[in-house]
Amino acid sequence: MAEGAMAGMQGQGAAPREPADYMKRLFKMRETGLILIILALFIAMSFASPYFLTWVNMRAMAMAFAVEGIVVVGMTILLISGGIDLSVGSVTALAMVIAGLLFLNGVDPWTASAISILCCAGIGAFMGFFVTKVGLHHFIVSLAVMVIARGACLLGTGGRPLGLYTLPPEFKFVGQGAVGVIPIVIIIFVVVVLAFDFMLRKTTAFRKVFYTGSNEKAAAYSGIRTKRVIFLTTTLCSTLCGVAGIIYMARFGSAQPTFGIGMELNVIAAAVIGGASLSGGSGTIFGAILGAILLSVVSSSLALLDVSVYWQDIIRGSILLAAVSIDHYLNKRRGR
Amino acid sequence: MTDRNAMETAPILKITDLRKSFGSIHALRGVDFELRRGEIHALAGENGAGKSTLMNIIDGILKPDSGEILFDGQPVEITSPAMAQKLGVGFVHQEIALCPDVTVAENIFMAATNMSKRFLMDYAALERKAGEILRQLGDVNPAALVRDLPISQQQLVEIAKALTLDCRVLILDEPTAALTDREAQTLFAIMRRLAAQGISIIYISHRMAEIFDNCDRVSVFRDGQYIVTRNVSETTPSEIVNSMVGRVLDNLYPDKQREEDRSEEVILSVRDLTERSLFRNISFDLKAGEILGFAGLIGAGRSEIAKGICHLEGETTGEIHLNGRRLDLKDYQDSIAEGIVYLSEDRKGSGIFLEMSIAANISAISLDQVSRGGIINERREAQFAERAGRSLNLKYGHTANAVSTLSGGNQQKVALAKLLSVNPRVIFLDEPTRGVDVGAKAEIHAILRQLAREGVGVLVISSELPELIGVCDRVLVISEGEISGEVTGDAMTEENIMHLASISQPRMEAV
Numbered sequence: 001m002a003e004g005a006m007a008g009m010q011g012q013g014a015a016p017r018e019p020a021d022y023m024k025r026l027f028k029m030r031e032t033g034l035i036l037i038i039l040a041l042f043i044a045m046s047f048a049s050p051y052f053l054t055w056v057n058m059r060a061m062a063m064a065f066a067v068e069g070i071v072v073v074g075m076t077i078l079l080i081s082g083g084i085d086l087s088v089g090s091v092t093a094l095a096m097v098i099a100g101l102l103f104l105n106g107v108d109p110w111t112a113s114a115i116s117i118l119c120c121a122g123i124g125a126f127m128g129f130f131v132t133k134v135g136l137h138h139f140i141v142s143l144a145v146m147v148i149a150r151g152a153c154l155l156g157t158g159g160r161p162l163g164l165y166t167l168p169p170e171f172k173f174v175g176q177g178a179v180g181v182i183p184i185v186i187i188i189f190v191v192v193v194l195a196f197d198f199m200l201r202k203t204t205a206f207r208k209v210f211y212t213g214s215n216e217k218a219a220a221y222s223g224i225r226t227k228r229v230i231f232l233t234t235t236l237c238s239t240l241c242g243v244a245g246i247i248y249m250a251r252f253g254s255a256q257p258t259f260g261i262g263m264e265l266n267v268i269a270a271a272v273i274g275g276a277s278l279s280g281g282s283g284t285i286f287g288a289i290l291g292a293i294l295l296s297v298v299s300s301s302l303a304l305l306d307v308s309v310y311w312q313d314i315i316r317g318s319i320l321l322a323a324v325s326i327d328h329y330l331n332k333r334r335g336r
Numbered sequence: 337m338t339d340r341n342a343m344e345t346a347p348i349l350k351i352t353d354l355r356k357s358f359g360s361i362h363a364l365r366g367v368d369f370e371l372r373r374g375e376i377h378a379l380a381g382e383n384g385a386g387k388s389t390l391m392n393i394i395d396g397i398l399k400p401d402s403g404e405i406l407f408d409g410q411p412v413e414i415t416s417p418a419m420a421q422k423l424g425v426g427f428v429h430q431e432i433a434l435c436p437d438v439t440v441a442e443n444i445f446m447a448a449t450n451m452s453k454r455f456l457m458d459y460a461a462l463e464r465k466a467g468e469i470l471r472q473l474g475d476v477n478p479a480a481l482v483r484d485l486p487i488s489q490q491q492l493v494e495i496a497k498a499l500t501l502d503c504r505v506l507i508l509d510e511p512t513a514a515l516t517d518r519e520a521q522t523l524f525a526i527m528r529r530l531a532a533q534g535i536s537i538i539y540i541s542h543r544m545a546e547i548f549d550n551c552d553r554v555s556v557f558r559d560g561q562y563i564v565t566r567n568v569s570e571t572t573p574s575e576i577v578n579s580m581v582g583r584v585l586d587n588l589y590p591d592k593q594r595e596e597d598r599s600e601e602v603i604l605s606v607r608d609l610t611e612r613s614l615f616r617n618i619s620f621d622l623k624a625g626e627i628l629g630f631a632g633l634i635g636a637g638r639s640e641i642a643k644g645i646c647h648l649e650g651e652t653t654g655e656i657h658l659n660g661r662r663l664d665l666k667d668y669q670d671s672i673a674e675g676i677v678y679l680s681e682d683r684k685g686s687g688i689f690l691e692m693s694i695a696a697n698i699s700a701i702s703l704d705q706v707s708r709g710g711i712i713n714e715r716r717e718a719q720f721a722e723r724a725g726r727s728l729n730l731k732y733g734h735t736a737n738a739v740s741t742l743s744g745g746n747q748q749k750v751a752l753a754k755l756l757s758v759n760p761r762v763i764f765l766d767e768p769t770r771g772v773d774v775g776a777k778a779e780i781h782a783i784l785r786q787l788a789r790e791g792v793g794v795l796v797i798s799s800e801l802p803e804l805i806g807v808c809d810r811v812l813v814i815s816e817g818e819i820s821g822e823v824t825g826d827a828m829t830e831e832n833i834m835h836l837a838s839i840s841q842p843r844m845e846a847v
Contacts, residue, residue: 203710204703210692211700217686221648222700222754223672281691 030275034290041297049304057300059183065296066189067244067251068267069289073196074240076271076288077206081233082213082280083131083138087123088241088267089260090149095120095245097153100162100255109171113249117242123149124238128231138234146264153257162255175251185247192240197285209233213280269316270295273323295319346409348373348536349394349505354403356389363389364400367562369555371505376527376537378547378568380580381557382773387540390557391507394538395427396420408504423505426498430509430771432490434497436483441466443482444496469496473526487634488519495526506530507538512546513770516633516799517834524550542774544573545802558582581775588778589806590785597625602660603793604676604762606645609654614640615817618654622762622793627784629808630797631833637817638797639681642764646671646678658761672701675761679751679768681797687751688739695721695735697750702757724753729779745776752783762793769803781807801830815839 045052071088078085095116102112123145130141177184200206211219212229219226249255273291276283298319302312349371356364364386371377379387392398394405396414405412407423414420420427434443444466463478470476473492482490491511498506508527512520527537527550539551547554548568556563556579563579577588604622609615615637622628630638643649645656647665656663658674665671668678680686689697695714698721699706706717721735728749732742739750748768755763765784769777784807788794798804804811810824813836821836823829 202712202714204707204712205710207696207703207712210696211689214689214692215686218680218689219700220668221678221680221686223669224700225669281689 031284031287031290034274034287034294038290038294038297041294041301045297045301045304048301052301052304055181057304061296061300062186063183063251064300065292066183066185067247068263068270069189069292070192070240070244070247071237071263071267072270072288072292073192073285074237075267076274076276076283076285077196077200077209078138078233078237079268079271079276079278080200080213080280080283081209081230082216083230083234083237084142084268084278085127085138085234085237086142086264087127087146087149088237089263090146090153091120091123091238091241092245092248092263093153093257093259094123094149095242096249096255096259097156097162097257099246099249100164101156103164103167104162109167113246116246117239120242120245121235121239124235125231127238128234131234132227132231150257150261157255157257159257161257164249164253164255167250167253172250172253175247175249175253185251188247192243193285193289200285210281213282215281266295266316267292269320273320291323294323347371347406348408350406351390351394352404352406354390354393354405355401356393356398357401362560364393364403365560367403367557367560369562370565371536371538372553373536374531374534375552376531376539376550378551378554379538379540379557380542380544380547380554380576382580382775385557385580386560387557388509389560391427391509391538391540394420394505395425395507421501421503424501424503425505425507426495426501426503427507428491428494428498428509428511430511430513432487432494434482434490434493437481439478440470440476440480440482440485440493440496441478443493444469444478444500446497465500466496469499472529473499474522488515488522491515491519491523492526499530503535505536505538507540509540510542510771511539512541512543517801517830518633518838520546542772542777543800543802544577547576548573556580577774588774589803590778590782593626593788593809597789599624599626603658603791604645604795605655605657605660607655607657609641609644609652609656611640611644611650611652614650615644615814618644618819620812620819622795624791624793625788626809627788627794627796627807629804629811630795630814631801631804631811632814632837634799636814636837638814639766640817641814642678642766642795642797646676646764648678672758675758676764677701677755677758677760677762678764679755679766681766681770683744683748683751683771688747688754690740691738693736694725694730694732694739694742694750697739698724698735698753698757701754705757720757721753724757725749728753728756728783743773743776745772745780748772748776748780752780756787760792762795763787764795764797766797767799768796769798769800801833804828804833805830813837 042053051057071092075085075088098119099109099112099116102115103109107115127138127141127145130136131138174184174188179187200209208219208224208229211222211224212226216226219229248259270291271283271288272278273294274284274287274289276288295316298316299312302315307315347370349369351367351369354364354367354369355362367386367390369390379390381387389398393400394414396416396419399415405414412423414423414425417427435446441463466478470478473496476485476489476492476496482493485493495506495508511523515523524546527539531537539547541547551568553565553567554571554576555565556576558580566576601624602621603624607619609618618641620628630641632638640650644652646668647670648668656665658676663674665674671677684690689700695717699717703712706713706720718735724730725732725735730749730753731746739747742750752768768784769780772780784794784796796804796808805828808828810822811828811833812819813821813823813833815837820839823832823836
């Protein structure tokens with residue numbers, strides 16, 4: 001399934017035309033490492049729990065990371081450009097709330113979704129403005145917006161979930177339907193991932209994202225309009241949150257103002273485990289998605305093994321720390 | 337000076353057969369080194385010769401694989417910088433590492449406080465001591481914030497910091513790289529005074545003139561091996577340079593402009609360029625076939641003028657003409673489109689993308705040449721980089737390797753290749769050979785001459801006067817934001833340039 005597609009992509013990325021290709025080998029090492037860990041978990045879990053390798057569980061796991069995976073894509077690109085966004089969870093929830101309120105007030109759900117996604121793009125542009133024009137740090141701006149957006153969610157709904165029972169079936173199909181056995185959600189996710197992975201590796205526009213994140217001043221001295229790049233990556237990340245929010249709404253048939261609390265940690269962790277650097281300039285979509293898959297498999301395994309939810313957080317945090325430490329250590333050794 | 341002979345009985349530092357390797361790379365292959373008391377001992381060698389590794393071992397940052405270090409006659413194993421400090425080794429690194437938001441005095445105490453066994457700070461005593469140390473170094477206010485000081489004074493603070501530790505061996509790694517000539521002279525006077533007090537100084541520099549004017553002895557390293565130690569009075573700069581590169585360099589600088597290249601054709605013409613706070617009334621013509629130089633003290637506005645012309649920084653008024661056509665540039669992108677480019681003086685800070693590949697670095701400014709419809713053709717990008725690398729004699733493993741794997745000189749060639757990839761009509765080079773070893777330096781100079789012959793307008797900014805005089809056909813001297821004079825031909829001497837550089841401009845009324 002999704003994984004097969006990923007492995008294919010990697011073959012493409014590490015084109016064997018240039019075997020001495022150091023940077024790509026480096027990424028390849030990290031990604032093969034992640035794949036091996038995920039495979040090991042799969043094998044171990046299939047022995048530990050008979051339920052693990054069933055179609056139902058696989059599907060549930062894929063659904064769990066697919067929508068969040070769209071946010072991971074936006075976050076990875078933003079991290080590469082040197083930014084960060086703590087507001088992704090709130091903005092995703094706000095997307096549901098805006099679209100839900102519009103729908104309840106008689107707007108056609110497709111139009112409501114489009115307006116909601118545009119609003120999220122506006123929130124991203126708003127943050128981008130504060131970062132590039134006012135000169136504040138991404139961390140602070142997105143922290144403030146995280147709180148503001150969450151407040152707006154609660155304000156708009158009075159703190160209660162909006163039941164959207166009258167959503168037309170063709171809209172709910174986006175979140176709940178399937179083509180054959182493949183859920184629509186997974187299809188959307190794979191298309192988004194493939195598209196952005198391709199663009200990030202191949203297009204001049206996204207190459208400028210790497211230049212900007214690697215050394216903003218050198219990028220400016222190479223004639224790249226770095227502020228525009230940062231503004232756009234910030235906007236893109238929020239826009240993808242909007243898309244994710246709409247898919248969640250279609251899936252749950254409701255808009256939940258408290259949805260996505262703590263999502264930013266998961267998303268940033270996935271990107272960083274997958275090789276994105278918090279100081280910008282490096283990262284791949286493929287790696288980040290593997291990071292998301294790893295976290296999702298771990299969560300699902302712990303749940304199946306009846307590990308207490310309290311322990312789950314501790315284990316997830318430890319995995320993040322371990323993955324990043326190992327990576328840092330390997331990088332340092334390679335650097336010598 | 338009279339008791340120097342008596343003190344010379346035993347060297348303060350004696351190193352025998354020191355070896356150190358990183359993986360398969362042998363950084364030091366059995367190095368010997370001897371430092372006498374109260375001498376100024378220069379270390380010469382190209383980048384990668386092993387000087388830094390040796391110094392880092394003496395400072396306890398690196399551990400040697402084998403070999404013996406005698407400090408003051410005693411065998412020692414220097415396991416940490418703290419231990420090196422305790423022995424009395426002070427290391428002033430090339431990059432200034434001070435806390436910018438803290439006072440000079442507190443910065444000086446930083447190392448001393450770390451060494452102190454006392455629980456409470458004795459500010460009064462430390463401040464008194466700092467005052468004493470600073471007085472012998474020069475005019476630095478101990479209460480000033482480091483961020484407000486010019487680079488040269490920050491360098492003095494670094495030295496003061498080393499001196500608070502009662503150091504007996506002071507290592508100075510290219511301390512003059514960021515200093516103007518006059519500031520450097522002050523530093524040399526201080527070095528001689530410290531040496532007279534019995535402190536031994538290890539002085540690392542690429543500049544032969546400094547070594548020969550100020551040092552007692554010079555040791556040469558090459559490829560991790562110790563080559564020779566000579567008394568400065570008994571050798572010549574060319575002898576030292578030849579033993580550094582291991583071959584005979586016939587000429588440090590390329591030929592000057594040939595008679596047949598002389599032209600009256602003006603490529604770039606600047607008229608009355610003014611930036612409110614940085615420079616005023618800059619007018620000059622850059623002619624085809626010549627290399628024009630900008631000389632001046634640090635802070636005189638040389639880089640600012642270049643950046644102003646390229647529209648990288650500052651709000652300028654005035655006229656810029658390219659081949660007789662008046663330009664209306666709004667930002668650096670416009671400037672690049674017209675073929676006017678700028679090579680930054682701060683290579684790591686704004687010249688290259690250290691962790692990105694060589695190929696990606698070279699095409700950063702010219703992505704349209706390696707892409708179609710916004711899609712990058714990686715093979716074409718690699719070929720593009722290979723071609724650029726060949727034309728500049730770049731030494732690299734693979735174009736996909738990170739630029740950080742290259743030596744300083746080759747990194748600079750990558751930065752240069754990036755700019756040349758747009759076939760510029762005018763190129764500004766700000767300190768093009770800073771931190772570049774002798775061999776690569778000569779190559780870069782030859783490239784500049786070649787560019788000028790091909791009709792590219794070449795303008796070089798350098799703080800190293802011998803470089804300007806050796807490379808340029810004409811030098812404009814900038815002083816306090818204005819052109820204070822022009823020298824050419826035989827009039828291009830350090831004396832003339834320094835004289836013009838220190839002319840004070842009548843202050844313009846603030847607008």
